[in-house]
Amino acid sequence: MVKIKISRNQFLVLLGCTLVFVIVLIVVxxxxxxxxxxxxxxxxxxxxxxxxxxLDCHPYYEEQASSxxxxxxxxxxxxxxxxxxxxxxxxxxxYINSKEEIKWERLYDVPEDVYFxxxxxxVLGNIECSTCHGDIGxxxxxxxxxxxxxxxxxxxxxxxxxxxxxCIACHI
Amino acid sequence: MPRWGMVIDLDKCTGCQACVIACKAENNIxxxxxxxxxxxxxxxxxxxxxxxxxxxxxxxxxxxxxPCMHCDNPPCVKVCPVGATYKNxxxxxxxxxxxxxxxxxxxxxxxxxxxxxxxxxxxxPKEMENYLNPDVPIRSKxxxxxxxxxxxxxxxxxxxxxxENRRLKEGDYVPACVQTCPTEAIYFGDLDDPHSLVAKLxxxxxxxxxxxxxxxxxxxxxxxxxxxxx
Numbered sequence: 001m002v003k004i005k006i007s008r009n010q011f012l013v014l015l016g017c018t019l020v021f022v023i024v025l026i027v028v029x030x031x032x033x034x035x036x037x038x039x040x041x042x043x044x045x046x047x048x049x050x051x052x053x054x055l056d057c058h059p060y061y062e063e064q065a066s067s068x069x070x071x072x073x074x075x076x077x078x079x080x081x082x083x084x085x086x087x088x089x090x091x092x093x094x095y096i097n098s099k100e101e102i103k104w105e106r107l108y109d110v111p112e113d114v115y116f117x118x119x120x121x122x123v124l125g126n127i128e129c130s131t132c133h134g135d136i137g138x139x140x141x142x143x144x145x146x147x148x149x150x151x152x153x154x155x156x157x158x159x160x161x162x163x164x165x166x167c168i169a170c171h172i
Numbered sequence: 173m174p175r176w177g178m179v180i181d182l183d184k185c186t187g188c189q190a191c192v193i194a195c196k197a198e199n200n201i202x203x204x205x206x207x208x209x210x211x212x213x214x215x216x217x218x219x220x221x222x223x224x225x226x227x228x229x230x231x232x233x234x235x236x237x238x239p240c241m242h243c244d245n246p247p248c249v250k251v252c253p254v255g256a257t258y259k260n261x262x263x264x265x266x267x268x269x270x271x272x273x274x275x276x277x278x279x280x281x282x283x284x285x286x287x288x289x290x291x292x293x294x295x296x297p298k299e300m301e302n303y304l305n306p307d308v309p310i311r312s313k314x315x316x317x318x319x320x321x322x323x324x325x326x327x328x329x330x331x332x333x334x335x336e337n338r339r340l341k342e343g344d345y346v347p348a349c350v351q352t353c354p355t356e357a358i359y360f361g362d363l364d365d366p367h368s369l370v371a372k373l374x375x376x377x378x379x380x381x382x383x384x385x386x387x388x389x390x391x392x393x394x395x396x397x398x399x400x401x402x
Contacts, residue, residue: 065307113269113309115324117331124334167258168266172308172324 035144036105040095041088045140054129054137061118061129069104072096108133108146115172125161174340175263176321177363177391178350179373180237184357187235191349191358192218195239198322198348200304202294215288217319218349237358239349240265240286240319241382241390248278248287257316263363263391267318274314283383284390287318321360322347342368363391 006014047057054061057074061067072095079092095102110116121127130137134147158165195201195218204214221236242265249257249265256271257278267287279287293313296304304310307324311317329345342361350360361370370393373379378395 111270115307115327117327119335120331124331166260166266167268167271168260168264168320168323169327171268171270172320172327 036107036142036146037144038105038142039102040091042142043086043088043140044136044142045138048137062123063119065115065117065119067118069106070102072099072101075102107143108149113172114170116170125163127157131157173261173364174362175364175391176242176326177263177361177370177374177393178239178242178321178347179359179370179379179393179395181357181359181373181395182234182236183378183396184355185235185237186355187220187222187233188354189220190352190354191237192216192220194348194352195319198305198308199320200294200308200310202296208291211291213289213291215290215317217286217288217317219286236382236394237349238284238286238382239321239347239392241284241388241392242319242321244389244391245387247281247283247386247388251277251281253277264321264323265318266320266323267316269309269311269315269317272315274316276316279316283386283388287316289316290314319347 057070058067059070059074075092076096079089079096082089082093092102121132122129132147132149136143154170155165158169163169196203196216199217201215201217204216208214218237218239221238223234223236225232225234242263244259244263246257246259246265249259252258253275254271254273256268256273257265258268259265274289276289279285279289290311290313294310307328325347326345330340333340333344342365346360350358359370359373361368363371363374365371373395374393376395378397379393380396381390381393384390
């Protein structure tokens with residue numbers, strides 16, 4: 001058996017390198033695999049360019065707390081016959097043919113103890129979707145991570161608009 | 173600014189406990205087992221206290237449904253070290269679960285014993301999981317909870333009124349217990365509005381409050397004819 005002798009310093013350098021390598025690997029893997037992956041690479045940009053409003057696919061935000069995600073029925077309205085040649089559409093046609101609902105992953109998740117109503121913010125507060133959702137309407141690929149919204153941001157906006165900033169206004 | 177309050181007519185209460193069930197269903201309160209009952213760990217934001225009156229054979233049983241009293245001078249708020257429980261501008265005594273550290277000072281300081289600690293992670297039978305109320309959060313183990321006067325209903329009622337471009341009117345917002353009471357023994361409304369039914373009833377000769385002598389100024393009034401011997 002061959003014995004490799006290393007000094008204490010060499011050992012520390014080796015240990016350091018291994019640690020850095022592991023950290024870099026984790027970070028890279030998280031970037032590549034982490035976050036939310038949608039079943040279909042939905043292109044918001046192309047839909048918005050074809051004069052579709054947010055409301056066409058997220059039908060409830062003017063009436064309810066939740067905005068809703070599109071059902072297969074919504075997609076069929078336009079995509080019964082293929083409109084282009086993209087992979088994403090090909091996948092959609094497969095869903096349509098098999099009549100299987102698309103399981104869209106939830107991107108934005110409100111904490112369990114917070115009540116957030118889209119209607120209250122959009123209809124009553126006259127807030128644009130982009131205030132919280134950024135330029136998602138112009139993204140060609142579905143984002144894997146939501147824009148972080150912290151309580152501080154909510155409270156600042158509430159302060160500016162002079163609406164209730166009481167804890168139980170949101171934390172029910 | 174309204175000051176929400178409740179009036180419970182004890183002469184109308186039959187002790188059917190529909191309010192208790194409605195409250196549990198509305199607020200995602202889990203069932204309790206006999207073991208928890210033995211340990212006095214049942215969570216029931218609305219609980220009916222039976223009171224025996226008279227001597228055998230002239231016995232009479234009366235019932236006192238007790239939600240959180242939402243005191244104007246709340247003893248629980250005074251002892252909370254982290255500000256997880258506080259009285260808001262409308263007089264509702266609120267509990268912020270994410271803020272609560274579970275020290276139970278408030279539970280011990282409530283003279284009405286109407287604050288409840290979550291000793292366990294709440295669980296429901298599988299069949300019921302889809303029937304939980306999405307407007308009310310599920311509390312985690314280790315926090316204190318209590319009746320909120322169904323505050324989430326106020327949020328919704330206010331939102332609806334604003335969408336319809338009108339002011340909140342009497343009856344738009346009532347807690348689940350009030351809505352469900354089959355004998356209509358529970359009234360709810362703005363105590364500061366002199367024309368509201370609750371304000372009129374609370375001013376009447378039949379009205380009294382529990383442990384009034386403590387000076388907690390509860391906003392739950394009870395009505396009964398004659399002297400109360402409870």
